[in-house]
Amino acid sequence: MQLKENLHYVGVNDRTKELFESLWPLPQGISYNSYLMVNERIALVDTVDVNFFEEFLYRIRQAIGYRPIDYLIINHMEPDHSGSINLIRKYYPDITLVGNVQTFRMVDGYYGTGGNRLQVSDGDTLSLGDKALTFHLIPMVHWPETMVTFSPTDGILFSGDAFGCFGALNGGVMDTAIDTVSYWDEMVRYYSNIVGKYGPQVQKALQKLAPLEIKMICSTHGPVWTTDIPRVISLYDRLSRYEGDEGLVICYGSMYGNTLRMAECIAEAASEAGVRTIRMHDASRTHHSYIIADIFRHRGLIIGAPTYNGELFPPMETLLSELVSRNIRHRLFGCFGSYTWAGQAVKQIVDLTQLCQWDNLMSPVEMKQGDLVSVEEACRALGREMAHRLME
Ligand SMILES: Cc1cc2nc3c(=O)[nH]c(=O)nc-3n(C[C@H](O)[C@H](O)[C@H](O)COP(=O)(O)O)c2cc1C
Ligand SMILES: [Fe+2]
Ligand SMILES: [Fe+2]
The missing domain is CATH 3.60.15.10 (Ribonuclease Z/Hydroxyacylglutathione hydrolase-like)
Structure with a gap:
């Protein structure tokens, strides 16, 4: 040709x-x-x-x-x-x-x-x-x-x-x-x-x-x-330059739907506060190739996962190592997680992402068992704060 x-x-x-x-x-x-x-x-x-x-x-x-x-x-x-x-x-x-x-x-x-x-x-x-x-x-x-x-x-x-x-x-x-x-x-x-x-x-x-x-x-x-x-x-x-557009990526892991309920709650609050582009990804289901691409494209990032055998839910640990190794910078960041007897997930998310120097908007939201009521307001606050920072 x-x-x-x-x-x-x-x-x-x-x-x-x-x-x-x-x-x-x-x-x-x-x-x-x-x-x-x-x-x-x-x-x-x-x-x-x-x-x-x-x-x-x-x-x-x-x-x-x-x-x-x-x-x-x-x-x-x-x-x-x-x-x-x-x-x-x-x-x-x-x-x-x-x-x-x-x-x-x-x-x-x-x-x-x-x-x-x-x-x-x-x-x-x-x-x-x-x-x-x-x-x-x-x-x-x-x-x-x-x-x-x-x-x-x-x-x-x-x-x-x-x-x-x-x-x-x-x-x-x-x-x-x-x-x-x-x-x-x-x-x-x-x-x-x-x-x-x-x-x-x-x-x-x-x-x-x-x-x-x-x-x-x-x-x-x-x-x-x-x-x-x-x-x-x-x-x-x-x-x-790692400059993302205005949208928000919420990436979660969830075995029985509890952590996912937190993700839904955060997404609703961010949407109510005016964020139009919200991409939700399940770290177990969506190939990380697409999640990484979406995170490069958007400035807001919220990560959530359950605790699994005393550690962070494995697919999320993998994803975080993929993000850290790419040196992604300049993200507005929040995280959440859940546990039943001794929580490790949010602590490990924070530890693993420390190197990235992301702008951490709030202390992590952590839920015990299925008690969404007790963390609902914190989830909503995270969604709202993300929205305000994305649109300021
Ligand atoms: C195989 C397995 C291992 C788990 N390991 C722990 C653990 O080490 N510590 C803990 O507090 N909870 C542990 N859990 C409980 C989950 O972290 C907890 O139920 C969480 O809310 C599940 O979230 P999900 O409904 O989004 O999957 C474990 C659950 C499963 C199924
Ligand atoms: Fe090539
Ligand atoms: Fe090449």
Whole structure:
């Protein structure tokens, strides 16, 4: 598929993988994007998951026939993109691999040594004829070797995983040719699940890329962005600053419905006080991928769970460790919990989230057995206080 003169899309769709990185659900599949820049010399930008090599090669040959490829630009070494390096080298033995010092350490470790190599540093340029490519290192977005490749004459940014999203491509590739509506949620989920831990590094990358006149973003997953570039960049900017929108996420665990009654009570009070966006998630039922995405998106967060065998209800402990490891900041926070003989849940929620430095609105609300009456007012106060703080 030709995106513009001299630029071909040669990526593939994966519509059968259930869990990306064996962690994140893919209800709409995922694409592994790869691009061919055709000039006097030809550059292939990234490869695809090795399971799709046959289709990948077919697409390359559709684009350029049996012409040799001069360069393979390796922006990112995660195997969903680097997996076909060895097979590409087999079919194109004269190809020169292009990467930075960290890239080649990983090439050695994953695929063994050998073949032509061109080691580039930050800011270096590679001429393809009358067009050139420049390389910009953006370490830890989300691996240490990560870089992006830019074509200054036509403003094309090959951004690797940055600005990528879940969801296979359904025929069209460019944002101008497709209905992008389903991809925006998937971009938040991709960002928060995969890149979310590295907000400061993403901020650095955005500053570094700001001077480039970007007209087209060719990432490794999801659509190619042109007219929607400002929206894509501003979404990444907000998410990497951990700036949530006005809504509230109430996430609870509950075995027999008691903790859930507290959650309902808090939600009602927040709604009565004017919060329109309230997302409720059961930590046992909703895949954490979606809960993490919702928490990245909203500024209010209330967490509640029962005590289980002297500890915090396990699914909530897992979720909290996922949140803490992503360094989520700037949340208005409240928590609640329940117990029957010796409560531990709220204490552990507070302990586990201490590192996040969230703005804790109230002391935790703790219910013994099913005695909602005794905590109802405290639950309502938490909901109201959250509403006021969200809307102030
Ligand atoms: C398997 C199991 C283990 C529990 N362990 C404790 C415990 O160690 N300490 C305690 O005070 N309550 C414990 N409880 C009681 C629950 O924390 C309490 O009933 C809570 O209100 C249940 O909330 P839920 O109705 O939202 O599931 C346990 C309950 C179950 C089912
Ligand atoms: Fe990656
Ligand atoms: Fe990727």
